[in-house]
Amino acid sequence: MSQVREIAQLGAQVLRLQAKEVQNIQSPEMQSIVIDMFTTLADTNGVGIAAPQISASWRLMIIASRPSERYPYAPEMEPVLMINPEFSALSETKEKDWEGCLSIPGIRAKVPRYTRIKVNYTNTAGETISQVFEDFIARVFQHEYDHLNGLVYLDRVENNRDIIAEVEFAKLMASSGKD
Numbered sequence: 283m284s285q286v287r288e289i290a291q292l293g294a295q296v297l298r299l300q301a302k303e304v305q306n307i308q309s310p311e312m313q314s315i316v317i318d319m320f321t322t323l324a325d326t327n328g329v330g331i332a333a334p335q336i337s338a339s340w341r342l343m344i345i346a347s348r349p350s351e352r353y354p355y356a357p358e359m360e361p362v363l364m365i366n367p368e369f370s371a372l373s374e375t376k377e378k379d380w381e382g383c384l385s386i387p388g389i390r391a392k393v394p395r396y397t398r399i400k401v402n403y404t405n406t407a408g409e410t411i412s413q414v415f416e417d418f419i420a421r422v423f424q425h426e427y428d429h430l431n432g433l434v435y436l437d438r439v440e441n442n443r444d445i446i447a448e449v450e451f452a453k454l455m456a457s458s459g460k461d
């Protein structure tokens with residue numbers, strides 16, 4: 283039975299751990315974590331989730347980009363489970379844009395990220411997948427990947443003035459005509 287799990291909030295120690303590499307995704311423990319990650323993410327309007335966010339310190343993450351009130355400009359994409367993901371930057375520079383996090387409710391901040399990355403991960407079928415991600419998806423990947431290394435997006439904020447309340451973010455989005 284899958285269940286919506288409680289999302290670890292900033293301050294929870296599990297968000298600060300180096301997550302362990304997954305050896306056997308078919309094990310009942312891993313299968314239950316994966317199913318609960320999908321169920322928990324679907325219960326939110328987030329575009330990604332990492333296993334540590336449901337207090338499971340494993341190198342597992344899901345990217346599920348879809349437009350929503352929270353991310354009006356997000357591209358549509360089938361949810362993908364990534365096992366033991368890795369990436370390298372293809373862009374030299376980083377660009378700042380808004381991020382939020384289910385583990386840090388109520389705020390948004392501008393975070394510098396690589397705009398083009400090459401990612402490698404194992405999928406559920408055990409295949410090694412290599413893909414290039416750009417812009418929003420690249421940003422979501424780097425955000426979730428940080429969770430596997432005990433980092434949250436606030437760690438990457440360059441200036442406290444880049445942090446704003448979610449209600450102000452909503453106003454900003456409304457006034458800028460969506461983008």
Ligand SMILES: [Zn+2]
Nearest residue numbers: 382383384385
């Ligand atoms: Zn997050």
